[in-house]
Amino acid sequence: xxxxxxxxxxxxxxxxxxKLIAHPSRNQFDILVFGEEIRPAYDxxxxxxxxxxxxxxxxxxxxxxxxxENDITLRTSELISWIDxxxxxxxxxxxxxxxxxxxVLATGSFPFIPPIKGSEKEGIFIYRTIEDxxxxxxxxxxxxxxxxxxxxxxGGGLLGLEAANASKELGMTTHVVEFAPxxxxxxxDQSGSDLLQxxxxxxxxxxxxxxxxxxxxxxxxxERIDFTDGTTLPxxxxxxxxGIRPRDEVAKNSGIAIGERGGVLVNNKMETSVxxxxxxxxxxxxxxxxxxxxxxxxxxxxxxLDQILGGSKLMSPSIDMSTQLKLVGTEVASFGDPFIEGESxxxxxxENKQRGIYKRINISKDGSKLLGGILVGDSSDxxxxxxxxxxxxxxxxxxxxxxxxxxxPGSKSLLGSVLDLPDSAQICSCESVNKGSICEALKSGxxxxxxxxxxxxxxxxxxxxxxxMVVDLVKETLKSLGKEVKExxxxxxxxxxxxxxxLVKLNNTTGYDEALxxxxxxxxxxxxxxxxxxxxASIFMETANKQVAIQDSNDRFLANIQRNGTYSVxxxxxxxxxxxxxxxxxxxxxxKYDLYTKITGGQRIDLFGAQLNELPMIWKELIDAGFESxxxxxxxxxxxxxxxxxxxxxxxxxxxxxxxxxxxxxxKGLRSPHKLKGGVSGCIRECAEARGKDFGVIAVExxxxxxxxxxxxxxxxxxxxxxxQLDDDTCIxxxxxxxxxxxxTAGPLIRTSTWLEKLEGGxxxxxxxxxxxxxxMAEEFENEMDGLVEKYACEWKEAIEDPETMKRFKPFVNTExxxxxxxxxxxxxxxxxxxx
Amino acid sequence: MExxxxxxxxxxxxxxxxxxxxxxxxxxxxxxxACIKYNSRQIAVYHFTRTQKWYACQNLCxxxxxxxxxxxLIGDAGGIPKLACPMHKKTFSLEDGSNLxxxxxxxxxxxxxxxxxIVYIGFAD
Numbered sequence: 001x002x003x004x005x006x007x008x009x010x011x012x013x014x015x016x017x018x019k020l021i022a023h024p025s026r027n028q029f030d031i032l033v034f035g036e037e038i039r040p041a042y043d044x045x046x047x048x049x050x051x052x053x054x055x056x057x058x059x060x061x062x063x064x065x066x067x068x069e070n071d072i073t074l075r076t077s078e079l080i081s082w083i084d085x086x087x088x089x090x091x092x093x094x095x096x097x098x099x100x101x102x103x104v105l106a107t108g109s110f111p112f113i114p115p116i117k118g119s120e121k122e123g124i125f126i127y128r129t130i131e132d133x134x135x136x137x138x139x140x141x142x143x144x145x146x147x148x149x150x151x152x153x154x155g156g157g158l159l160g161l162e163a164a165n166a167s168k169e170l171g172m173t174t175h176v177v178e179f180a181p182x183x184x185x186x187x188x189d190q191s192g193s194d195l196l197q198x199x200x201x202x203x204x205x206x207x208x209x210x211x212x213x214x215x216x217x218x219x220x221x222x223e224r225i226d227f228t229d230g231t232t233l234p235x236x237x238x239x240x241x242x243g244i245r246p247r248d249e250v251a252k253n254s255g256i257a258i259g260e261r262g263g264v265l266v267n268n269k270m271e272t273s274v275x276x277x278x279x280x281x282x283x284x285x286x287x288x289x290x291x292x293x294x295x296x297x298x299x300x301x302x303x304x305l306d307q308i309l310g311g312s313k314l315m316s317p318s319i320d321m322s323t324q325l326k327l328v329g330t331e332v333a334s335f336g337d338p339f340i341e342g343e344s345x346x347x348x349x350x351e352n353k354q355r356g357i358y359k360r361i362n363i364s365k366d367g368s369k370l371l372g373g374i375l376v377g378d379s380s381d382x383x384x385x386x387x388x389x390x391x392x393x394x395x396x397x398x399x400x401x402x403x404x405x406x407x408x409p410g411s412k413s414l415l416g417s418v419l420d421l422p423d424s425a426q427i428c429s430c431e432s433v434n435k436g437s438i439c440e441a442l443k444s445g446x447x448x449x450x451x452x453x454x455x456x457x458x459x460x461x462x463x464x465x466x467x468x469m470v471v472d473l474v475k476e477t478l479k480s481l482g483k484e485v486k487e488x489x490x491x492x493x494x495x496x497x498x499x500x501x502x503l504v505k506l507n508n509t510t511g512y513d514e515a516l517x518x519x520x521x522x523x524x525x526x527x528x529x530x531x532x533x534x535x536x537a538s539i540f541m542e543t544a545n546k547q548v549a550i551q552d553s554n555d556r557f558l559a560n561i562q563r564n565g566t567y568s569v570x571x572x573x574x575x576x577x578x579x580x581x582x583x584x585x586x587x588x589x590x591x592k593y594d595l596y597t598k599i600t601g602g603q604r605i606d607l608f609g610a611q612l613n614e615l616p617m618i619w620k621e622l623i624d625a626g627f628e629s630x631x632x633x634x635x636x637x638x639x640x641x642x643x644x645x646x647x648x649x650x651x652x653x654x655x656x657x658x659x660x661x662x663x664x665x666x667x668k669g670l671r672s673p674h675k676l677k678g679g680v681s682g683c684i685r686e687c688a689e690a691r692g693k694d695f696g697v698i699a700v701e702x703x704x705x706x707x708x709x710x711x712x713x714x715x716x717x718x719x720x721x722x723x724x725q726l727d728d729d730t731c732i733x734x735x736x737x738x739x740x741x742x743x744x745t746a747g748p749l750i751r752t753s754t755w756l757e758k759l760e761g762g763x764x765x766x767x768x769x770x771x772x773x774x775x776x777m778a779e780e781f782e783n784e785m786d787g788l789v790e791k792y793a794c795e796w797k798e799a800i801e802d803p804e805t806m807k808r809f810k811p812f813v814n815t816e817x818x819x820x821x822x823x824x825x826x827x828x829x830x831x832x833x834x835x836x
Numbered sequence: 837m838e839x840x841x842x843x844x845x846x847x848x849x850x851x852x853x854x855x856x857x858x859x860x861x862x863x864x865x866x867x868x869x870a871c872i873k874y875n876s877r878q879i880a881v882y883h884f885t886r887t888q889k890w891y892a893c894q895n896l897c898x899x900x901x902x903x904x905x906x907x908x909l910i911g912d913a914g915g916i917p918k919l920a921c922p923m924h925k926k927t928f929s930l931e932d933g934s935n936l937x938x939x940x941x942x943x944x945x946x947x948x949x950x951x952x953x954i955v956y957i958g959f960a961d
Binding site for chain 1: 871900
């Protein structure tokens with residue numbers, strides 16, 4: 001057996017291991033991996049997500065036991081300090097030596113620190129490892145405690161902007177300082193940079209272009225940056241992101257050939273100047289270049305492995321540097337030659353400052369080929385454009401259609417069908433998967449669905465940018481094979497939610513087990529049970545107490561589970577109007593049960609930290625004081641938020657509070673595919689933020705304007721006007737129709753905005769259904785809603801009145817003890833769970 | 837933290853030293869879970885009425901170390917009885933405690949037997 005030693009356990013080193021263990025000749029090799037960091041390989045591409053993750057482990061490419069299970073010896077926190085190329089040995093920094101037959105250098109790179117005076121001061125950081133991020137976070141916390149918030153990132157390239165986003169997320173006022181006159185100078189032209197700049201400035205980042213740092217000034221700590229143009233910037237911390245340099249020191253010291261400006265010289269077999277030694281990833285100097293992207297690194301890993309195993313794979317002669325990513329919430333893509341123009345090429349540009357979009361394509365003089373381009377603000381066409389470019393496909397007659405879209409009737413997508421791509425078209429560049437292998441996986445019968453294809457080919461598992469194209473390819477291929485592509489709930493029900501809704505209704509199915517027996521299979525799961533519970537609730541208005549076992553965990557206990565397994569309690573406060581007497585009761589209950597209290601975004605009061613067995617006692621007191629369940633735990637109507645309206649406000653046009661209460665009282669307890677929120681504003685100043693809700697009502701001259709399908713959350717959407725100048729009753733009538741139509745037809749966990757996006761015909765069609773009654777079902781919808789409203793019952797009242805139900809809230813079946821594992825820590829004048 | 841994890845080790849039926857009585861069949865919900873306490877351990881017990889099978893596992897979620905698994909939804913994946921944690925919906929096999937999402941966390945499982953309408957959990961100590 002021969003031994004491979006791999007120096008470096010970053011993304012490219014990991015990819016080498018992954019490819020090795022999948023190889024049929026795996027057993028002829030023993031592999032030993034050295035990693036300098038304390039953790040096994042992690043996803044550096046998504047490093048900036050670290051702050052939002054629960055633990056650094058979520059970034060790991062594979063857990064530690066993956067290496068054991070696959071017989072890979074991994075030694076973390078160990079550095080190779082010397083290679084004895086004569087005797088084929090490596091020496092670690094601890095002085096141990098190991099023999100190898102093949103050596104692969106995947107030592108990566110380090111951030112370049114430009115020679116600026118003062119760069120040794122406290123408060124200067126780099127941005128490459130999890131430890132760097134932790135150090136940045138700790139330092140920022142210390143600064144913030146002292147009331148200091150100014151942070152600067154030196155470098156406005158791709159990584160610099162990522163670092164700037166991370167700094168902003170930490171709550172620092174962040175400046176980006178770039179030497180070039182534009183952002184991302186390697187990917188964007190001036191117009192693209194201008195647009196990106198205005199987008200990210202609107203999010204609070206401050207951009208300084210064309211600035212050359214002369215000195216970092218401060219006594220011990222960073223206090224100010226002086227620029228060569230005489231200007232200065234007062235600053236409390238600095239993150240340097242001025243490019244990368246290869247980690248070639250061990251190769252250099254051991255006599256392996258290095259390029260003039262660094263990097264281990266390799267040929268197209270990834271061989272270095274010493275036989276048996278290979279270099280891959282950011283340390284390798286190929287074609288006079290160092291490549292700081294994962295895709296070329298992965299290709300190098302594949303080539304080196306193939307060569308070691310006796311194959312003949314070679315590195316592509318030219319490396320494609322196209323890239324697509326989301327920076328500071330803005331989509332940016334650049335492909336081919338983004339700048340080419342002049343003798344050989346023509347650039348077509350589209351700029352829309354109102355919508356924040358810039359698109360540029362460069363086409364050959366004869367208009368036949370796409371040579372490159374830039375997309376800022378909307379990169380949804382990237383995959384199609386990239387395929388046209390990389391496969392040198394013939395362009396349509398009007399090349400501007402590529403960025404403007406075809407206008408007029410009979411418009412088609414840019415590519416026609418994804419199936420028109422050549423088999424060699426690379427779909428996933430990170431994992432180098434081409435169209436042929438995706439289609440073959442399905443045609444050969446090896447895979448039958450998207451999940452299987454992703455598992456077998458690994459397409460879209462790295463950056464995920466090609467996922468929409470993989471989805472389309474799988475769908476289209478299955479269709480071409482005559483296989484029906486259906487959106488099914490899960491393995492237990494081969495139906496969509498809408499079909500299940502109809503089945504339950506038509507068959508008058510009243511129980512989950514009955515549904516499973518009649519049109520499902522197996523014993524159900526955490527996906528289909530809550531979907532069916534929602535359907536039963538929407539059809540029969542049954543509360544979560546009727547079929548307890550199929551309720552999602554929060555509905556089962558009629559409360560919201562929180563970090564430490566305790567619950568929060570949110571009583572309904574319709575329209576946000578509450579009497580002083582009721583406020584006092586909430587305070588008394590919170591004090592009695594030692595609950596953390598907070599005002600919610602929906603104008604209610606949330607009481608946190610209730611133990612399971614305390615829930616019924618708390619609710620008994622609340623119900624006695626006239627409160628009802630707020631359904632904050634359910635996929636159901638939450639709140640109808642209101643501004644104070646014309647009763648008090650000197651600008652108010654109509655009585656928004658009274659109308660909000662009427663709406664909330666009507667739809668309370670209504671279960672739906674996802675949560676539902678509403679708002680009513682008394683004038684167009686819109687203080688209730690009604691257009692950020694699933695339905696929003698705004699007072700105007702002559703009545704109410706009704707807006708639908710908005711939401712806050714991760715992808716905020718403004719609600720769209722459905723009808724204007726309505727009287728109270730008509731507004732309610734339209735709301736009834738809209739809500740029932742949504743509840744009947746939306747997929748599980750699809751909010752109204754996403755539902756509308758997928759609804760064929762969009763808002764215009766919805767207007768026809770709701771306002772013009774084109775389906776002739778308006779009356780049925782209204783009657784259905786009337787029936788549901790009539791059957792409303794407070795499920796907490798039901799629960800505390802039934803001794804059998806109360807068993808549900810007992811922490812242990814076999815003892816009356818309460819859970820003694822709970823730990824709280826103080827938080828200001830209240831408490832919180834022990835942090836994770 | 838590690839201390840609490842080490843309290844929970846899978847017990848095979850052949851390793852049972854003591855069968856602990858934890859309640860009557862009727863004390864447990866149908867097609868759902870409930871929790872029992874045995875000394876310092878919290879054990880989740882599930883009754884699958886459709887298959888007339890019982891399963892038991894640690895109540896401790898191995899991901900965030902909270903005592904919550906008994907409150908999760910149950911069902912099957914390709915015939916394997918499973919449990920979904922109420923915190924982040926990670927799913928585990930109730931047959932061998934393995935993680936069904938391909939992640940590293942797993943849980944300890946315990947044998948259950950029903951005799952004369954009484955539920956017993958098997959421990960190896």
